[in-house]
Amino acid sequence: MTGPRRRLRPPVDPYILALLGMVVLATLLPARGVAAEAASGASTVVVGLLFFLYGAKLSTREAMDGVRHWRLHLTVLACTFVLFPLLGLAARGLVPWLLTPELYGGFLFLCLVPSTIQSSIAFTSIARGNVPAAICAGSFSSLAGMVLTPLLAVVLLGSSGGGFSADSALKIALQLLAPFLAGQLLRRWTGGFLARHRRIIGFVDRGSILLVVYTAFSQGVVAGIWQQVTWPRLLALLAAEALLLAAMLALTWYGAPRLGFGRADRIALQFAGSKKSLAAGLPMATVLFASHASLAVLPLMLFHQMQLMVCAVIARRRARDPEAAGEPAPVAGPGTA
Template identity: 55%
Template sequence: MRFKLPIDGFVLALLSTVALASVLPAQGRGAEVMGQAANVAIAFLFFLYGLRLAPRAALQGLAQWRLHLAVIAATFVVFPLLGLATGLLPESVLPPGLYAGILFLCVLPSTVQSSIAFTSIAGGNVAAAICSASASNLLGILLTPALVALLMHGAGAGISLGVLGDIAMQLFLPFALGQLLRPRLGAWAERHRWLLGRMDRLSILMVVYVAFSEGVVSGIWHRLDAAQLGVLLVICLALLGAVLGVTVLMARLLGLGRVDEIVLVFCGSKKSLASGLPMASVIFAGSQVGLIVLPLMLFHQVQLMVCAWLARRYAEGSRETVALPAE
């Protein structure tokens, strides 16, 4: 059996962008221009998300409502509670900036592509995975900002009225426009999926460059050392392990079959890097963003590697090669 576990190529691109921002950060007028371009890129990203995401997929399979509610509960209830629990760690172990990043990570929606891919590889209910992952992303457009407002005041990252306006202009409206134009442009988007996917990634890399440039200029990275990054890695592994355990337990308590358990495990344990990075740039102040998205970037690679291994265990003899998704 061939089974590839490389570092995700998109993660390498993100790390390269962080390195570039550390050496050559955008400053002055250049930073203003890049910031405006990043805002346009974020709006474009969410327009594409709206264009691609079929509401019908989130409404199909309603007969499996217990499974879909369990996925939503894992994503928007279990994860945030675990994130809040990390606040019990002393500040010397988990500084406030990284704690805010952990909380933000925990309130994000699930991924779509990787959740469906791993469910398929593991031999799960792919149709149900499409429904659950789509519903998670549709709800996340509303629930993630609401949960940030509810949970993150204590982490110094509450939402002001001005931020709410930015969320509406850069996230909600482009997404809604994409949904409205989906009947006309959806087929075109499918035909050009590869090209639009590359544009997605370039837009996200631009957002990351701007965010980390602001962090470098403000001196925020002098507060981090290798030991804190090691602790952050352990926290990400612990979060993922806890959620995987909880989702398996939920599946057993609900009496779900193996194919539906796989859906709950893989859809309920993911967090979307593609949605999280642009959302963070809209919700948080510029100098905060780099530190806040650091846990998400690390968790992204951790979830891909662990879930790829887990999909192999579920597959039990499948000869498919795992290709790690970019999301």
């Protein structure tokens, strides 16, 4: 007799609805003047706090426990920081007949963002894949993204007219990497507190992102973002992102056996190698794009929700595969990172 089936979360994450609510609020009541300056200052502070918490929460020991899966981790990194950017560069042909240069900049940026941690782990668990490998792959991707994402943005977006320079990398170092490293250095004293107050830290984490979204879209609304993004352009963006996600899901799934990975590692590779982190990408976009961040984060927000919905369906199907018989039951629902 089997235990009760664990319910999965709905495809539309409530946090995504909250993010969309911030977009609506910014559209109806954008911050202007002194309020805009205050929101921008607060956003800068909470982004630094957010990356300090990322550094303080990440256990180096947990990350090093998965070193034996180095082939899988390198493959995930290659998918995240090589295949994704190559597909993003190939999409340059969609400009200007489908995507505006500004939307393409955001589309290319999402291709440079690191992979998720929480949702990759959750979907891998649901599909009965290699969960420890997914944990380590997501952690390594996040660590590498602290350096690779801004460097790739400087090289690729700079050459695409994004206005990037060495100053952009310096801003990332000062506003994101420095707090992250400070969190790692102080983890010995802060780790216990964070472990005991995970719910409070979660509120800070998500609340920070909500403020970042409101600030970015307030600036965009004042600059006339909704006059720049028409419905046909938005639908074209969604179609391009659907093709991008389908390509990465296919490459990771069908390419894994050719690299010698078994079923459990194949699942971990598909979910960790085909997804992008909203939590890591949004703060980076506000630093890199400044007043143009609203157009930059729009593609990432849309892609994030799309990947959650599609991967939720795939994870359920993987769990019902005959090969999954005898594997442990899933232990978590999809996350939002």
